[in-house]
Amino acid sequence: MTKRHVLPRILSLALAISSIIPMQVQASPEESSPSLPMITRELTGQNDGLNRYKYVDASGKTVELSENPSSETGKRRAAALPSSFDAREESVVTDIKDQGETGACWAFGALKSLESSSMRKGLSSLENTDFSESHLAWYAYHGISDVSHPLQGDSNKIIGYENTYNQGGNYMSAIATLANWWGAAKEEDAPFTGNTQREVTQMEEKMSSAEESLRTKSEVHLANAKNYDYADLSVKKQAVMENGSMDVSLYFSTRDVYEKDGKYSVYQTSRDKEDANHCVTIIGWDDDFSSFRTAPAQGPGAWLIANSYGKNWGSQGYYWVSYYDASLCEFTTFEADAPDSYDMNYSYDGCGYGSGLIGQDEDISIANIFTNASNSPQKISAAAIYTITDAQKYEVSIYRSLKSKNPVDGDHVTKCTTQGTADYNGYHTIPLRESIIVAPGESFSITVKYISQNNTIYAPIEGQPTQGNGLLFGSRAGQSFIYDETTGQWRDSTRYTEQGLNETYNLNNVCLKAFGTNVSQEEYDEQQKTHIPNISTPAPTGNGGDNSGGNPNGNSSNATGSGSNGASSGNSSTSQAFKRPITKMTLKSKKITIGKGEVIDITKYLTASPANATEYFLYQSSKKSVANPDGRGSLKGKKTGKAKITISTPSGKATPVTLTVTVKKAPSSLKAKAGKKTLKKGKTTKVKAVLPKNTASNKIIYRSSNKKIATVNSKGVVKAKKRGSVKIKVKAFNGKSGSVKIKVKA
Numbered sequence: 024m025t026k027r028h029v030l031p032r033i034l035s036l037a038l039a040i041s042s043i044i045p046m047q048v049q050a051s052p053e054e055s056s057p058s059l060p061m062i063t064r065e066l067t068g069q070n071d072g073l074n075r076y077k078y079v080d081a082s083g084k085t086v087e088l089s090e091n092p093s094s095e096t097g098k099r100r101a102a103a104l105p106s107s108f109d110a111r112e113e114s115v116v117t118d119i120k121d122q123g124e125t126g127a128c129w130a131f132g133a134l135k136s137l138e139s140s141s142m143r144k145g146l147s148s149l150e151n152t153d154f155s156e157s158h159l160a161w162y163a164y165h166g167i168s169d170v171s172h173p174l175q176g177d178s179n180k181i182i183g184y185e186n187t188y189n190q191g192g193n194y195m196s197a198i199a200t201l202a203n204w205w206g207a208a209k210e211e212d213a214p215f216t217g218n219t220q221r222e223v224t225q226m227e228e229k230m231s232s233a234e235e236s237l238r239t240k241s242e243v244h245l246a247n248a249k250n251y252d253y254a255d256l257s258v259k260k261q262a263v264m265e266n267g268s269m270d271v272s273l274y275f276s277t278r279d280v281y282e283k284d285g286k287y288s289v290y291q292t293s294r295d296k297e298d299a300n301h302c303v304t305i306i307g308w309d310d311d312f313s314s315f316r317t318a319p320a321q322g323p324g325a326w327l328i329a330n331s332y333g334k335n336w337g338s339q340g341y342y343w344v345s346y347y348d349a350s351l352c353e354f355t356t357f358e359a360d361a362p363d364s365y366d367m368n369y370s371y372d373g374c375g376y377g378s379g380l381i382g383q384d385e386d387i388s389i390a391n392i393f394t395n396a397s398n399s400p401q402k403i404s405a406a407a408i409y410t411i412t413d414a415q416k417y418e419v420s421i422y423r424s425l426k427s428k429n430p431v432d433g434d435h436v437t438k439c440t441t442q443g444t445a446d447y448n449g450y451h452t453i454p455l456r457e458s459i460i461v462a463p464g465e466s467f468s469i470t471v472k473y474i475s476q477n478n479t480i481y482a483p484i485e486g487q488p489t490q491g492n493g494l495l496f497g498s499r500a501g502q503s504f505i506y507d508e509t510t511g512q513w514r515d516s517t518r519y520t521e522q523g524l525n526e527t528y529n530l531n532n533v534c535l536k537a538f539g540t541n542v543s544q545e546e547y548d549e550q551q552k553t554h555i556p557n558i559s560t561p562a563p564t565g566n567g568g569d570n571s572g573g574n575p576n577g578n579s580s581n582a583t584g585s586g587s588n589g590a591s592s593g594n595s596s597t598s599q600a601f602k603r604p605i606t607k608m609t610l611k612s613k614k615i616t617i618g619k620g621e622v623i624d625i626t627k628y629l630t631a632s633p634a635n636a637t638e639y640f641l642y643q644s645s646k647k648s649v650a651n652p653d654g655r656g657s658l659k660g661k662k663t664g665k666a667k668i669t670i671s672t673p674s675g676k677a678t679p680v681t682l683t684v685t686v687k688k689a690p691s692s693l694k695a696k697a698g699k700k701t702l703k704k705g706k707t708t709k710v711k712a713v714l715p716k717n718t719a720s721n722k723i724i725y726r727s728s729n730k731k732i733a734t735v736n737s738k739g740v741v742k743a744k745k746r747g748s749v750k751i752k753v754k755a756f757n758g759k760s761g762s763v764k765i766k767v768k769a
Contacts, residue, residue, distance in 0.1 A: 073129055073272060073300050074191040103691050104260050104758065109307040109327060113752075114149045114728070115142040115267035116306050119340030120156070121333035123217030125188040130156040130163075131331035132270040132302030133197035137207055137357040139267025139306075141243050146359055154242060155206065158213035160188055161230045162205040162238055163196045166373060166495075174203065176497015177373025177485070187230075188223055194248070194270055194302070194355045198450050199375030201245035201357070202407065202536070204368050208240040246360035249447040252352060253413055259354055260308055264758045266356040268306045268329070274350035275301035280342070281316035287337040288325065290315040290345035296352035303344075304329045305354075312343055319347040326351075360452065365538035367401055369393040369469075371502050372534040375450075376409055376483030377494040381505065383475075387482040388506035389533040390430035390470040390513065395461045400547035401539035403439075404458035406469055409534050410445040411481035416474035418442045419453055423467040424556065428501045430468035430513055434556040438639075442653070452538070456639075460547045461539075469537045484516065485531035496531040503532040553603070553635045604674040605636045610682055617650075617660045617721040618689040621756045625682060626656040629670060643669045650684045660686035687719035695753040695763040702733070702743040703768050710739040710763060712753045720755035727751055732767055743767040 110116045117138045122131055134154045141147045164187050166178030179196065201207060213230065216222040251259050251269075263269045274294035281288050307327035315325075325343040334340045344351065371391060381387055395401045406419045419441045425433040438457040445451050461467050473482050484505075485496040503516040516530040611628045626640070644651040646666040652658040658668070663686050671679040692715060699708040712723045725735040728750040735741045735751050746769045754760040 073126075073302055074193050074196070103689060104257055104264070106311060107307070107309040108260070108264055110139060110263070110267045111306065113267070115139045116329065117149070117152055119329060119334050120215075120331050121218065122156070122215075122331040124220050124223055125160075125186075125217040126191045127156055127160045127188050127215075127217070128302040128331055129192040129194065129196060130159045132272075132304050133194060133201075133355075133357055134159060134207060135304040135329060135331075136266065136268045136270045136355070137201070137243065137245070137359055140357060141359040143265070143267045144359055146243055146361055152242075153210040155208045155210045155213040155215065157188075157215040157226055157230065158206045158208040158237070158240070159197060159200055160192065161213070163192055163200040164190055165230075167238075173369075173371050173502075174373035174497075176495065178495050179374065180493060180495050186223060187227055188217060193272070194250075194353050195375060197270075197357070198245065198248045198355075199373070201248075202375065202450055203370065203373055204241055204244050204362075205238050206241055207243055207245075207359075208237070209242055212237065212240050241362045243359040244362050244364065245357060245450070246452045247356075247358040248450040249356050249358070250449045251354040251356070251447060254354070254447065256346060261758065262354075262356050263305050263307065266358065268304045268356075270302060270353070270355045270357060271305050271326075271351060272296075272299040272302050272353040273344065273348060274298045275303075280337075281314070283314050285338055286314050287342035288312070288315050288344070289342065290317060290319055290325075290348055292349050295349045299350050299352055302353075303331070306341075308346075309343070314343070315345060319345050321347045355449065365405065366541045367395075367397065367539040369537040369539065371498065371532035372485055372536075374485070374494045374496065376411075376534045377485045377488075377496060377531075381482040381484060384477070384479055385508060386472055386475050387480060388470060388472045389482050389484075389516075389535055390468050390504040390506070391533060391535045391537070392425060392428065392430055392466060392468045392502060392504070393537060394466045395463055395539070397541065398463055399541040400460050400462055400544060402458045402460045402542045402546075403467065403469075403537055403539045404455055405538040406441075406453045406455065406471070407451065407536035407538065408445075408453065408471055409450055409483040410448050410473075411483060412478075413445075413447050414476075415445045415448070415480065416442070416476065417445065417453075418472040418474060419455065420470045420472075421455070421459055421467060422470070423459060423461050423465060425466040425468060428515075430470055430504050433466075433468070437557060443657075444653075460542055460550050462547060467537075469535060471535055483534040485534065487529065487531070498529070498531040503530075503535075505530070505533065555603070603633065603636045605631045605633075605640075605672045605677045607632045608670060608672075608677045608680050610680050613681070614683045614685070615721060616685045616687060616719045617658075618719045618756055619660045619663060619686055620689050621719075621721055622657060622659045623721055624656055625652055625658050625668065625670075625684075628682060629656075629680070631677070639673070641671045641673060643671070645669075649686055658684065660684075663687055685719075687717055689757045690714045690718040690720055690755045690759045693720075693753060693755050693759040693761040695751060695761040697741070697751070697763045697765060700764065701766045701768065702741070704743050704745060707740055707742045708765070710735065710741055710751050710753060712739070712755065712761070714755070720757070720759075722756045724754040725751065726754070728762075733765055741765060745769075 117135060120131055122128055134156055138152050138154055142149060142152055164179045167175050169175055216226050251262055279289045279291045305326045306329050308325065309327065310324045312325035313323035324346040326346065328342050328344050330337060330340055330342060403421060408417065421436045421439040422431055422433040423436055436459045439455045439459050441453060441456045443453065473480050488495045498517050500515055500517045504513040505516050505519065507514050516533055519528045519530050609630045615628065617623055640656065642652040642656065644666050646664060649662055649664040649666040650658050650660055652668060666684050668682045668684055669679050670682065694713040695710055696713050697708055697710045702708055710725065714720065725737065725739050727733055727735045732745055732747040732749040733741050733743050741751055746767055748764060748766050750762045750764055752760055752762045
């Protein structure tokens with residue numbers, strides 16, 4: 024919403040369906056829709072602010088995602104948290120900005136969260152972090168015109184607004200645009216000037232004449248965007264503290280603002296989340312805040328909000344919103360990644376998921392076929408997916424050297440197979456367990472299985488263009504596929520035929536990306552010397568059998584790489600996978616101590632040989648109630664006590680090793696202690712974290728308040744740089760922190 028106008032919204036959150044959605048091929052979104060039941064995404068109205076959507080079935084009934092049970096992850100309480108928090112005190116929040124006479128609040132809210140993440144991760148400093156809202160808002164509504172580009176045809180379309188910056192948007196608009204690596208750009212690359220309508224027009228003219236290269240200018244890329252709508256209050260707080268800030272939607276009207284002693288606040292119950300019309304950013308909280316016009320019945324407590332109305336509004340741009348304001352929704356953190364982490368973004372979904380979601384109570388598998396069109400070998404080392412519900416289990420697999428337009432008709436690279444759980448719904452970058460290099464011109468596929476746990480799960484697709492206002496999609500045959508459990512076949516999503524019916528529907532692309540990095544020809548050649556292809560034969564067309572080509576995992580044996588089921592003896596594909604078994608394992612440390620609730624990767628303590636082994640690890644805990652690693656070696660301290668983790672391999676050629684894990688209480692406080700508090704330039708000292716008795720934090724983070732005066736490394740060693748005073752902050756895994764002041768003499 025613009026800061027000059029307050030208009031209500033009618034909407035519901037992004038939602039889903041209960042079965043595979045049949046959709047007819049359409050030449051344009053204005054053509055008649057099919058008579059079969061289906062789900063479509065409808066824009067529930069728009070103004071110069073926040074846009075909201077709902078999903079409806081053929082009868083017009085809204086289908087609510089909340090019908091699906093939310094996860095225990097979202098319900099759990101986070102570790103002990105401070106009663107108040109202000110990210111400004113940690114220098115991870117950018118200054119207040121002004122959206123002026125525009126409806127770009129959604130871009131300001133999302134980018135302030137991304138800016139905080141960038142600073143929190145050390146990708147940028149407070150002094151040089153300022154991402155362009157103009158860039159994000161513009162490219163959200165201006166797709167690629169090059170017909171040869173994989174994302175050509177994917178775009179937003181809002182009727183009735185000639186000005187891009189008044190079309191509005193939401194957190195999903197920001198996620199989809201940033202996931203394309205269209206930004207985040209520097210403010211100076213695309214300055215936001217919207218204080219008057221004339222300035223807005225000038226900004227529009229400047230962007231419309233910009234070179235196409237501006238689209239992909241990026242200071243950071245989006246790594247993850249997690250939605251916490253179904254999470255406990257304390258979990259939301261934990262996310263704010265870890266990220267630095269959180270994008271959130273709410274209903275805003277100046278009539279609801281209350282001021283006392285220079286503090287501005289809002290608490291209202293007349294509007295709920297369906298009326299949300301504005302995006303802001305949470306940068307902190309105070310459990311004791313109680314200065315409201317009407318006291319909430321639930322008690323005190325409020326979020327500290329950074330608005331986008333300039334410093335002359337509220338308390339220098341900030342205000343408080345009660346935890347219990349009925350309109351709060353779309354709690355989302357935007358997490359940054361370095362722009363050089365990957366060189367290539369393989370993708371077909373330019374707008375994220377759209378007018379349909381595949382939903383069922385059984386596992387769902389989707390796939391994309393990509394081709395390395397560069398002149399360099401590419402190391403494929405990560406995937407990116409959307410999840411629609413919390414605690415969604417997934418499995419990612421890679422096939423290379425494809426022989427046909429079947430995503431599993433090729434070399435199943437089992438070492439790349441990665442399993443995990445996305446704790447919160449949203450957008451996720453998933454580093455593969457191991458990477459694989461593909462040659463220039465080589466086709467490869469990436470498949471994702473969304474795993475059911477006796478609940479309704481969803482896989483995102485573009486679906487059909489929506490009627491009138493909404494999203495437009497472009498796709499080609501041979502790009503995206505959906506696995507049909509009934510026939511055991513992979514079906515092209517652009518030519519999807521529902522079982523038992525003659526109609527064919529265009530679902531456009533599935534929402535699934537792969538990331539690659541340029542490597543040398545020498546690296547590719549070295550890989551090929553030891554790489555043993557694991558080729559399976561695809562199921563013949565029309566065959567509903569269960570052979571490897573029909574199965575989304577490629578092989579009937581366990582080739583997931585997780586070690587969860589072991590390996591079947593006598594299976595040729597399994598024996599190929601273990602042509603290079605692990606013969607020796609060594610632990611860097613045989614004993615580790617962690618805090619309750621802390622998560623660690625135990626593979627970091629483990630080395631194996633030979634280095635080119637294709638085998639995976641198996642894990643067994645003596646006390647699963649204390650600590651029990653998943654198939655990837657991710658281990659969480661569940662309760663205090665000791666557990667012995669035995670690590671072995673399916674082939675049994677390596678002697679098993681045992682890691683003793685001691686779980687202690689999470690620290691309720693933390694103090695920082697320095698060996699010396701006064702240093703001369705060039706000298707060093709050690710800062711230690713002092714925890715309460717019988718508590719632990721395996722991960723300790725050290726930060727300097729001013730690196731120009733003194734730096735601190737990951738082990739707490741402080742080095743004096745120049746004269747002055749500096750605070751060295753020490754933080755435990757659960758956010759408990761302390762600091763010590765160091766004085767540097769000349």
